[in-house]
Amino acid sequence: MPQELNTQNLSAEKIEILESRPENIGFALDERPEKTPDARAWMFPDAEDKWQEITWREFRDWCHRVAAGLLELGMTKGDKLAIAANTRIEWVIADFANNCIGGITTTIYPNARVNDYAHILSYSQAGFALVENPETLDVLLEAESMHAKNPGESPLKAIILMSNGTDLLDPRIVTLADVERRGAQRLARDPQCVREAIAEVKPDDLATIIFTSGTTGLPKGVEITHDNWLYQSAAWHTLGLLTEDDVHYLWLPLSHAFGKCLNLISISHGATTAIDGRVDKIFDNLSVVRPTAMCGVPRIFEKVRAAVQTKFPQGGVKQRLSEWAFSVGEKTTPYRLAGKKLPLALRPQAALAEKLVFSKLKKLMGGRLRYFISGSAKLSPEVQRWFYAAGILLVEGYGVTESCAVTFFSKPWEPQFGTVGKLVPGSSCKIAQDGEILVSGPGIMRGYHKDEQRTAEVLHDGWLHTGDIGTIAEDGTLTITDRKKDLIKTSGGKYVSPAEVESTLMAACPYFSQVMVVGEGRKYVSAVVTLDRDALTRWGANHGHEELDYAELTQLPEVKHAVTNYVERANRTLARWETVKKFVILDHELEVATGTVTPTMKVRRQAVMERYREEIDSLYND
Numbered sequence: 004m005p006q007e008l009n010t011q012n013l014s015a016e017k018i019e020i021l022e023s024r025p026e027n028i029g030f031a032l033d034e035r036p037e038k039t040p041d042a043r044a045w046m047f048p049d050a051e052d053k054w055q056e057i058t059w060r061e062f063r064d065w066c067h068r069v070a071a072g073l074l075e076l077g078m079t080k081g082d083k084l085a086i087a088a089n090t091r092i093e094w095v096i097a098d099f100a101n102n103c104i105g106g107i108t109t110t111i112y113p114n115a116r117v118n119d120y121a122h123i124l125s126y127s128q129a130g131f132a133l134v135e136n137p138e139t140l141d142v143l144l145e146a147e148s149m150h151a152k153n154p155g156e157s158p159l160k161a162i163i164l165m166s167n168g169t170d171l172l173d174p175r176i177v178t179l180a181d182v183e184r185r186g187a188q189r190l191a192r193d194p195q196c197v198r199e200a201i202a203e204v205k206p207d208d209l210a211t212i213i214f215t216s217g218t219t220g221l222p223k224g225v226e227i228t229h230d231n232w233l234y235q236s237a238a239w240h241t242l243g244l245l246t247e248d249d250v251h252y253l254w255l256p257l258s259h260a261f262g263k264c265l266n267l268i269s270i271s272h273g274a275t276t277a278i279d280g281r282v283d284k285i286f287d288n289l290s291v292v293r294p295t296a297m298c299g300v301p302r303i304f305e306k307v308r309a310a311v312q313t314k315f316p317q318g319g320v321k322q323r324l325s326e327w328a329f330s331v332g333e334k335t336t337p338y339r340l341a342g343k344k345l346p347l348a349l350r351p352q353a354a355l356a357e358k359l360v361f362s363k364l365k366k367l368m369g370g371r372l373r374y375f376i377s378g379s380a381k382l383s384p385e386v387q388r389w390f391y392a393a394g395i396l397l398v399e400g401y402g403v404t405e406s407c408a409v410t411f412f413s414k415p416w417e418p419q420f421g422t423v424g425k426l427v428p429g430s431s432c433k434i435a436q437d438g439e440i441l442v443s444g445p446g447i448m449r450g451y452h453k454d455e456q457r458t459a460e461v462l463h464d465g466w467l468h469t470g471d472i473g474t475i476a477e478d479g480t481l482t483i484t485d486r487k488k489d490l491i492k493t494s495g496g497k498y499v500s501p502a503e504v505e506s507t508l509m510a511a512c513p514y515f516s517q518v519m520v521v522g523e524g525r526k527y528v529s530a531v532v533t534l535d536r537d538a539l540t541r542w543g544a545n546h547g548h549e550e551l552d553y554a555e556l557t558q559l560p561e562v563k564h565a566v567t568n569y570v571e572r573a574n575r576t577l578a579r580w581e582t583v584k585k586f587v588i589l590d591h592e593l594e595v596a597t598g599t600v601t602p603t604m605k606v607r608r609q610a611v612m613e614r615y616r617e618e619i620d621s622l623y624n625d
Contacts, residue, residue, distance in 0.1 A: 007465075008234075008445055009431045017241040021429045024237040027229040028210055028267070029103040029201030031236070035270050036060045042247060046277040046292055047092040054277075054291060062096075069100035069179070070197045072186030076131065076161045076177070080105030080203055083127050083212070086258075087111040087120070087143060088135035090280025093165050093179060094257045095266055097133050098211075102229070104200040106131075107209045109224075110258035112602030113139050114595050120146030122221050123214045124159070126453065133163040133179070140164060144173070206230035212452050213260055215404050224452030225404045227260070234445035235407045236267035238427040242414065245272035245296065250371075252294035253278045254285055259603060260408035261378050265298060286367065293369035298376040301386070301506075302604060304397060306535065308389050309513035311364065313538045316545045328360035332392025339391075340418070361393045368395070374415040376400055378408070379603060381483055381502045384421035385510035391418070399423045401483060403469050405461065406430075407446035411481045422480040432481070438472040439487055472500075489608065491523045497580035499528055501608075504581050511576075512569035514538050517593050519606050520583070521619055527584040529622040531615055532566070533557075533592045554590040563588060585622040589615070 010018050025031040035044070040060040049055050057065070078084070084101045086108060088094050098108050109127045111120055113135060123129075124146055134140045140162065147157050162176045189196060210229045214222035245251065251269055253276050255262040269276045277292035285303070315322035331352045338345050345353055365372065374396035382399045390397040398413040401423035410432070413424030426432050430444030443465045450458035461468045472490070473483045485500040492498050501520040508518045508530065516535040522528035536553050543549060543556045556562060566588060574582040593599040599610050612619065 008429045009443075010429070013241075013428055017428050020241050021234070021237050024230075024233045026206050027102070027201065027204040027208070028099065028232060029197075029204060031233055031267065031270060032063055032066060032099055032103065035273055036063045039247065039273055042273060043275045045092060045095075046250075046275060048279055059273075065096050065183075066099040066103060067197045068183045068186040068190065069096055070103040070186065070200070071189040071193075072182035072184070073100060073106065073131070074104055074196055074200065075185040075189050076163075076182065078104060078106055078131055080200065080208075081107065082131060083107045083109045083129040085109040085111055085124060085127065085129035085132040087113050087115075087139050088133065088165060088257075089113055090254055090257050090262065090278060091135075091165075092278055095278065097163075097179070098257070098263070098266075102204075102210050103197055105204045105208060108211045110211065110213050112256060112258045115602050116595065116598065117142055117146050117149070119214075119222055121149040123224075126224060127212055127214075128158045130158050130160045131163070132159055132161075133165065136166050137164070140176070204229060206233075207449070209449065211263065213258070213263075213404050223454065223457060225260075226449040226452050227407055228449055231407045231446050231448065232263065232267055234429065235264050235409060235427075236271045238429050238446070239264075239268045239409070239412075240271045241428045242412070244414075245269065245274040247273040249274040249295045249373075250292060251276050252285075252289065252292055252297040254280050254282065254288075255298060255300070256280065256603065259379070260402075260404045261298065264408040289369045289372075290367065291369075293371045295371050295373045296376070297372070298378060300379040300603070301377055301382045301509075302380075304375065304377060304382070304386055304390065305509055306537075308386055309515075309535060309538050312513040313541055325360055328356035329389065329392050331356040332361070332394070333388070336388065336391055357394065364393055365395065374398060376412075376415075378402070380605060381506050383506040383510040385507075387418070387420045391420070401471075401481060402446075403467075403471070405448045405467055406442050406444075406469070407448070410442050410444075410446065413480070419480055422476070422482050424481070425479045426481075432475070433466075434473065434475060435468070437487070438474070438484070440469045440471045440473045440481070440483075441466040442469060443467065491520065491528070493522055493528065493580060494524055494526045495580065499581050504528065504530075504577060504583065507576060508532075508570065508573045508583065511573035512566065514542065514566070514569070517600070517606060519608060519611050521612065521622075525623055528581060529619070530570075530583045530586040531589065531611060531619065532586055533589050534562070534566075536592065557588050557590045587615070587618045587622060589618075 008021055036059040041058050043056050044059040044062045045057050046054050084106050101108050109129050111123050120142055132143060134143050163179050163182055164176055165179045167178055207228050207230060209226055210232055211227045212224045214224050251274050253265060279288055334349060335345055335353050376398055378400045387397050396415050398415050398418050400409045400412040402408045402410040410430055411423045411426055413419060413422060430442060432442045435441055447467050470487050471483055472485050472487050473481050475481050485502045489501050490498050491501055504520045505518045509515050514534050515532055517533040519531045520528055534557055539556050543551055570583050595602055600606055
């Protein structure tokens, strides 16, 4: 059953928004078209990479056609639809359509390993699947063969292919276009079929099983109900985060809770969502769709900062101009944060920095951006301050999949670097004696799919044990320090927060791609690092090493010398026992295919420790 809403210290208006949330996602899908049917709802690239637009009425009608098509395929309430695709409008349509008829969306990261596909298909017993293209279809069929001796034993009754262009030899395979066509025919015969299905869905019915890309072990299936999602949407609505004039750019994986949460938030606010999950297209798209808001993960913002810092040759005019502009921006930061006017002497410098440097950076981001929001992992305060120096707001939110993505949020109009903001309205939070963050409220998952033992380990008396360590300030803002299980204890008895050290290193060196701190039971802290391919290639071109490939560049003595200087710079801001004494630079980046990172690019610590045991041991041979 949905957990109790905490109405303490909430205004009557906010309580009304929270308590009047729709009963299910199908009803929520109706609310916006009833208010603004002809307003622009979504923007998305077509097959020729031209951006298309649809209204809220068109979006709902599209969802209903696909919902009716799923009914025609034989789907009924409680059936599971596994979706393996990158972020695109068809993912959203299928997900909403599935929820309209009481179906349960089961998420699979399209870049996950075949073993993860097999685990999710077996564990969820999904009867239907939707895949993006023939390549993903091949992985799905291979995974299916791993958990069923023959196709006849597989629970998969139908497999929907988003694209055309493959021989549909398996009789279960249909295209999404065909599902939509069948749905239109069904609605012509039975106009109320989807409406009747929506009416049968209850608030505590399952909407989604999100299989987390955990950094340890096999993915766990987090059960999220219709009311979990709709509470999150209503809670964000009380904050007034977006308006009907906003354009939100969405590229985050929809296999992740944050993505689905954002879709419902956009519907409740009436904002336009420009959707395209191709990471390599993000910066090209920003100048085209010109968003006013975008959510992302720390690595994206780190890459933007690194690209600016490494764009020009060291010591050149343009590089020195950029450094000067950001130094001016840093001087203006205290005044802007306090809402005060700049001193007279600083105003012309700030205006010149804006004209020569910051305006160009903002133009690359579309020129209309009001703020970025970072989530999924710890964001360095230094990265936040860098963006703010340029006049670009970057704030942070916090939540876990089990709490439906976002439980704390730093409001753009009151940024506090290093914190994840305050609790969303209607939830509760407390800090356990060991520092663990505990949360409760209507956004908390129902439990782990088919896993009562793991559910009992994290859900006690209505409180979710997040596994994260943090502190809450007097004003209610939360600061995350680390994962409870990731704390390192050196042989000297000192505890070290890997996340804190890693974010400090990432902020200090624009060439780092991934950093993993080690030192459990050792006499000092060391690190395994990888270098950003694009940034290092630019460095090589600027320093006469065009003939060397990426792997060769990583092992140059001058590269190691430069990295040493960056590490020493970071060490100056760390406690003595936290400082990184030694490091190893890998000649390749960590990849999903090797199992060293998750599909969301979080480092799998144990996998890295095992795979690079010799390299790590060599750091402690003296």
